[in-house]
Amino acid sequence: MNIGMIGLGAMGQAMARNLVKAGHSVKAWNRSGSPVDGVTMVASPADACQGDAVLTMLSDDSVIRSVLLEPGVLSAMKPGLIHVVMSTISVAFAHELVALHAAAGIDYVSAPVLGRPDVAAKGELNILVGGAPHATATLGPVFDALGKRVWDMGADAPAANAAKIACNMMITMAIEAMAEAVVLxxxxxxxxxxxxxxxxxTLFGSRSYQVYSAIIAAGQYEPGFKASLGLKDLRLATEAAGQAGRSLPMLAAVHGQMAATVDAGWGDRDWSAMAALTIG
Structure with missing residues (x-):
């Protein structure tokens, strides 16, 4: 397939390499212009939107808005293109994107991923997919190159975003649980x-506990997923809870602890640095 990519951070670079390795033609735009072997870098986001699909790996709602919506890139997308947002965005913004794409006649799919850059490099991401069945089926070869499993979250794209936000919320709860257990x-x-x-x-053998217990045991919180991004995701979870009319006490606790981690100057460290704040 002819695939465009917008955003080549650590995750995006790994994904682009795997798409090239799988035989796809990849054209990409990145704010920094950093090249990736086998990927054709283009001059503008609109230039990346002229193939069969374009994958967006931008950090948050505001960046997607500034890169794609405000410059009018949506109206310049090739007819028949499928736009896939694979980063973690708010549920409210996902609803907005669904409406905007429908008005423009462009298929939209939410496909946030579970996995750190090392997992992305191995092509072993878990991909949470929400969107129209005809669009998600077309993307099968793309997802096969990027992940080990696609999880169908249904035809309503924002459901995938809600699931991703909930997963990230639960990871921070696991980090805090381990930190508090270490204190005791x-x-x-x-x-x-x-x-x-x-x-x-015995009780907790999942990947999140395996990965973050090792980090906490070593006391080395080198960036993998930055605490500043973790704070953003917990803000999205808090907003989603508010939209559901609910107050979630465990979410409030980890949100506050992650905010304190960033305030302590650790925003660029791995989000598991939250544990160091608790353990002391």
Missing amino acids: TEANGLARESFFDLILN
Whole structure:
């Protein structure tokens, strides 16, 4: 397929390489202009929107708005193109994008992903897909190149965004749970490595616990997924809860803790640095 990409951060670069490796023709635009082997860099976002599909990997609602909506790129998209937003955006903005694309006659799909850059590089992302069945079916070869499994979130695109936000919320809850458990166990003479060995082999063996227990045990919070982006996602979760008319106490706790992490100057460190704030 002829695929455009808009946004080549750590995740976008890994995804672009895998698309090229799978035999797709990839044209990309990035604000920094950073090249990727095998990818043709184009001069504008509109130039990346002239193929079969365009994948957007921009950091948040405001960037998508400034790059695509305000300059009128939507109206310049090739007829028949499918626009796929694969970053984490708000549920409210996803609803807005659905309406705007419908008015422009362009298929829109939400396909946020679960996985850090190392997972993206291996082509093992979990892809949460919401959108019209004919559009999501067409994208099968694209998703096959990027992920190990596609999770069908239904025909309403914003459902995929809600699922991604909820997943990220739960990861931060797992990070905070482990940090608080370390406070209790280390205060009573048990090394965190021994405690993590226990929980990983009994109660909590999922990937999130595996990945972040290792980071917490080492006390090394090198950037993987930045705390500033984690704070953004928790803000999106808080907004979605408000739109549902609900107050979520665990969400409020991790939102506050992540905000404190960023305020402490750790916004560019991995979001699991939140644990260091709790453990002290």
